[in-house]
Every structure is written in C-alpha cells, then in structure tokens.
Amino acid sequence: xxxxxxxxxxxxxxxxxxxxxxxxxxxxxxxxxxxxxxxxxxxxxxxxxxxxxxxxxxxxxxxxxxxxxxxxxxxxxxxxxxxxxxxxxxxxxxxxxxxxxxxxxxxxxxxxxxxxxxxxxxxxxxxxxxxxxxxxxxxxxxxxxxxxxxxxxxxxxxxxxxxxxxxxxxxxxxxxxxxxxxxxxxxxxxxxxxxxxxxxx
Numbered sequence: 788x789x790x791x792x793x794x795x796x797x798x799x800x801x802x803x804x805x806x807x808x809x810x811x812x813x814x815x816x817x818x819x820x821x822x823x824x825x826x827x828x829x830x831x832x833x834x835x836x837x838x839x840x841x842x843x844x845x846x847x848x849x850x851x852x853x854x855x856x857x858x859x860x861x862x863x864x865x866x867x868x869x870x871x872x873x874x875x876x877x878x879x880x881x882x883x884x885x886x887x888x889x890x891x892x893x894x895x896x897x898x899x900x901x902x903x904x905x906x907x908x909x910x911x912x913x914x915x916x917x918x919x920x921x922x923x924x925x926x927x928x929x930x931x932x933x934x935x936x937x938x939x940x941x942x943x944x945x946x947x948x949x950x951x952x953x954x955x956x957x958x959x960x961x962x963x964x965x966x967x968x969x970x971x972x973x974x975x976x977x978x979x980x981x982x983x984x985x986x987x988x
Contacts, residue, residue: 797823849920851896851913852878861885861894868892870927872955874917874946876900876934884932892930895920900933900942909945917946921953931959935980 792798797819804815822830846852847859854860861867861881871892875881878896897912921929929950933939947957963981973981 846878846896850878850881850894851898852881852894866891869925871930872920872924872926872928873930873932875932876939876942880932890930897933897942900938901945902938912942914946914949918949918953921950921955926955928956928958931957933959935962935976 793801800819800822801812801815804810804818805812807815810818843855844853845855847854847862848857849862850859852859852861856863868891871890872895873884873890873892874895874897875884876897876899880896881894884890884894895913895917897914897917899907899912901907901909901912920926931943931946933943943959950957961980961984963977963984
C-alpha cells in the first residue's frame with residue numbers, strides 16, 4: 788500500500804519554514820497547515836508584509852541598524868551625543884541598550900565577532916567601517932559592549948589594538964553580577980570580572 792504524504796507544494800513549504808530560526812519540524816508543519824487552512828486572508832497579508840519589509844528595510848549606512856532610508860533614526864537624530872560611539876556585535880544589540888535610557892550616543896554594529904572556529908575573520912566584519920568612522924569623526928570615547936566570552940574578548944582586544952592612539956578614549960562596559968543575583972549562582976569568570984571592575988563608593 789502506497790504511503791500517503793502531504794502534496795509536494797505543502798512539503799516544500801514545510802521545508803522552507805524549517806529554515807527559520809527557532810522553527811522545528813512540528814512547528815513548521817503547524818504553520819504550513821494553518822496557512823493552507825486559514826479562512827481569511829491572513830497568510831496573504833503576512834506575505835505582503837514580508838515582501839514590504841525585505842524591500843524597504845536595509846542596514847543603516849553608519850551603524851548597521853535597521854533603517855528605511857540611508858540613515859536610521861538614531862544616526863539621523865541631531866540631539867544625540869556625537870562624541871560617544873558604542874561598538875556592539877549585532878544590530879539587535881542596540882535595542883536592549885536603548886531601553887536602559889543610559890546611553891545617548893551613536894552605535895556601530897560589527898555584524899558579528901571574530902571566531903576562527905566559525906570561519907569569521909576580521910575582514911568578514913564591519914571593522915574597516917569602524918576605523919574609518921573613528922578617524923573621520925569627532926569621537927571623544929569609544930565604548931566596547933561585546934560579549935564577555937572568548938570570542939567577544941578576542942574581538943575587543945583586536946579592535947583596541949587597531950584604535951589605540953587614534954584619538955578617542957577606549958572603554959568597555961562593566962561586567963559583573965546581575966541585579967538581584969547572589970554570589971552562589973555566579974560562575975568564576977563573572978566573579979573575576981565583578982572583582983576586577985569594582986568601583987569606589
């Protein structure tokens with residue numbers, strides 16, 4: 788007896804949906820079935836939104852954040868401090884920093900971090916653009932806000948060596964214990980960074 792499967796078009800849709808981050812086989816199947824069985828025009832509206840986003844959203848020319856014009860809202864905002872530049876790994880790292888309301892300068896997204904195991908070399912990142920911005924800008928301080936793991940530390944050290952002596956003060960965000968966290972739940976590296984980065988009271 789022949790084994791019955793979904794039609795080829797539906798199987799292909801499931802296969803394509805599985806390529807999305809966080810979507811496993813069962814989730815892909817459920818989404819695909821919903822798209823086929825939906826009574827209203829919601830799947831078509833989603834399709835239109837995807838196309839509009841793909842066509843209209845691009846990386847900001849300066850920082851790499853999401854924009855619909857040449858510059859994003861942050862870089863186009865004249866009220867922001869033009870002397871502060873915060874270096875981050877991904878454009879998505881900007882929003883958590885913005886939500887704190889503690890930083891009012893500009894950003895520069897590298898598009899990743901140096902990781903030889905993942906075949907990510909310095910030339911694969913937006914490092915040349917960073918150096919050009921620092922050399923042509925009027926930044927008084929460049930703040931590194933990269934991850935506190937091996938790749939993040941290596942990338943930060945690499946960039947510090949490239950930018951040292953080019954004018955601005957080079958700093959990094961503090962690392963340590965999270966608010967509400969106790970010593971018993973912290974790993975050795977976190978405790979080391981908390982002790983090394985202690986501040987005077």
